[in-house]
Amino acid sequence: MTEKFKVIMAKKEEAAAKCNDMKEEKKAYGVDMFMDDGRFWLYPHISVPFILTSIFMSKFVSGSCPNPRRHPTEPLLCTAPIKYQYANFSANYLYWGKGTIQFQLINQRSDFSFALFTGGLENPKLVGLTKLSPFKNPKAPVFPRLAQGKTHDEMAVTWTSGYDVGDAYPFVEWGMVTSGTGAGNPTRSPAGTLTFNRGSMCGAPARTIGWRDPGFIHTAFMRGLWPNKEYFYKIGHELPDGTVVWGKPYTFRAPPTPGQSSLQRVIVFGDMGKAERDGSNEYANYQPGSLNTTDALVRDLDNFDMVFHIGDLPYANGYISQWDQFTAQVAPISARKPYMIASGNHERDWPDTGGFFDVEDSGGECGVLAETMYYYPAENRANFWYKVDYGMFRFCVADSEHDWREGTPQYKFIEECLSTVDRKHQPWLIFAAHRVLGYSSNSWYADQGSFEEPEGRESLQKLWQRHRVDIAFFGHVHNYERTCPLYQSQCVTSERSNYSGTMNGTIVVVGGGGASHLNGYTSAVPKWSVFRDRDYGFTKLTAFNHSSLLFEYKRSSDGKVYDNFTIHRDYRDVLGCVHDSCFPTTLAT
Incomplete structure (x- = not known):
């Protein structure tokens, strides 16, 4: 759910003459914050570095709080x-003494107010603040995100709301879409509820200026799904009086059984991040290609079945409200397709919290x-590794x-994930993680005298080779690169696209x-x-059958294919055996 707010700024001396016209404009454009009380008038003769208009949730504190780890774009x-947004978003606003700024807001379970500042990011001074503007139905369930469960016939749906379990009963209503009659008899499955508080954060800014109440995170499971069947679902909360607050209805297709052709x-x-459609700035606002990628996937929604986002999700870096922004941005995808995630440095890393890297990349979120915010089928949610069996694929996410x-x-x-797959029925074995284990010719790695992150490459390469991993996916590096089929830095074939x-x-x-x-x-x-x-x-990976796989790389700016390759082989080519002598899994047996 989104709402658009239009902020009107004008010189005070023009207010009386323009008041009636501007009030009519308020009606025409649905202006929620009309600043005709004298607090927001901009005087053209005042010299300031720039004036910016900001949106805050309730409990706004206008004082300055120096932050030694501050990013240059953070006030x-x-x-x-x-x-x-900068007030000069409206051209010549200082000359004319008025301007218009539009904001698009999402439901974040709180009232909003608009503030006007002078002094720039380095020395912000509050000029004026509007009264709180309530959001329509702020506790409503929003931003559904599907994920495949621990078995192929299970789908989890996670969503966000303002309802604690004592306020309303969370559930998902779902059923199979039947031909001719549409929705079949619905089932209601209860949802579990999680949340966290400021004390759960490991440091600043997540624990200080970046803290926002996350609301309540609910997860329900739809079990016993028939493979490849279409299902409908709708999230909801039943209030004590028996009325139900519903989310929007959606459909999804159940996963195929492991090995199904x-x-x-x-x-x-990986590393998609998020961005603002209204042109606004935000803390850690630096993911320029995010909307292109999101929009390209939304346009192509009917032509893929599942998404793996392998780390660095919103780049919130301790500014908690941006997780709402991210889940809202990807909701058109995650509400229809399983959206599987991996942990990246900008989700997890913080000193002395049990991670491998002793850096502050998460901004105090520490995972x-x-x-x-997301469900994933790990045995222990603190250990962000899991497997997914999707038809002819086995994904091992590290x-x-x-x-x-x-x-x-x-x-x-x-080792267990790679060694237990039956390659006769699941021939396509995929490894995925965030940081590059190797190989990347990114210039930063080259400057360090390497083509990889520093630890673990050799031990995992032995597993890849022993269990015949087809493709290893990584994020972290902000470009695209593909290698030949290789082992220990050596190409095992001169072929480049048809294997x-x-x-x-x-x-x-x-x-x-x-x-x-x-x-x-590197040069x-x-x-x-x-x-x-x-x-x-x-x-994009496309498995046509047990012996044919297509790989495609597409730019998100135009959706066109810029790199591709195919793999054609029998499972005996994987296991290196002859007819009637193949082991049921891999050479590890």
Whole structure:
């Protein structure tokens, strides 16, 4: 649910003459904040660096709070705005003494107010503040996000609301779409409820100026699904008087059974982030390709079945309200398709919190937001690794922000995930994680004298080779790159796009969907680098059957294919065996 607010600014001396006209304009445009009380008048003769209009939730504190870790785009305020715009968004506003700014707001379970500041980001001074503007039905259930459960016949749906379990009973109503009659007899499944408080955050800004109440996060499970059947669902909350507050209705298609032969299409990308459609700025506002990627996927919604977003989700970096913005942005996708996630440095990393990297990239979130806002089928939600069986695919999703070297719990999980797949029925074995284990010719890695993150590559490469991993996907680096099938830095074939026969190496793919900025490459192209593209995009896997797989890389700006390859082979080519002598899984047996 979104609402548009139009902010009108004018010189005070024009107010009397223009008041009636502006009130009519308020009616015509649905203006919620009409500043005709003298507090928001802009005087053209006042010299200021710039004036900005910001939106805040309730309990706004206008004082300055210096932050030594502050990003240059972050105003020094004790209460972080939801978003802000410069007043000169309206051309010649100082000359004419008036201007108009439009904001698009989403339901974040709170009233809003508009504030006007002078002094710029470095020295913001409050000029005026509107009264609180209530949002229509602020507690309503919003932003549904599907995820495949621990078994193929289970679909989880997670959503956000303002209702605690004592206020209303959360549930999902669902059923199979039957031919001729539409929706069948519905079932109601109860939802569990989670939330967290400021004390759950590990540091600033998440615990200080970036804190926002996250509301309540509900997850319900739809079980016993028939493979490839279409289902309807609708999230809701039953109030004590028996009335129900409903979310919007949606449909989804149930996953195929493991090994089932049917057309199966999966999207994979990392580092998408989020952006504001109304042109607003926000804290950590630096994901320019995010909307392109989101919109490209929405346009193509009928042509894929599942999404893997492998880390660096909203880049909230401790500004909690941006998680609402992100879940709202991807809701047109996640409400219809399973939206599977992985942990990235901007979700998890914070010193002395049990992660592998002792850095502050999460802005104090230390994994709490990602673990709560989305469901994923891990055995332990604090351990962000899990497997997904989707028809002919087996996905082994790892957590690069925890140690995965030999002997660790995660290493044992990865080995089990790779070794237990039946390659006769699930021939396409995919590994995915956030940080690049290798290989990337990103210029930053080259400056460090490497083509990878520093730990764990050798131990996992042994697993890839032993269990014949087809493709390893990574994010983190903000460009696209694909390697040849390789092992220990050596290409095992000279072929670049049509692979067939014996499987001896793993193809590594690196790519970000929206990212904060685009990374450059080394001037020298490594022998294993087959294709590079310094742009935003996403990848798509299409399994036609047990012996044919198509890989495509598309730019999100135009949706066109810029790189692709095919794999054609029999499961015996994977296992290196002859008829009637193949093991049921991999060579590890």
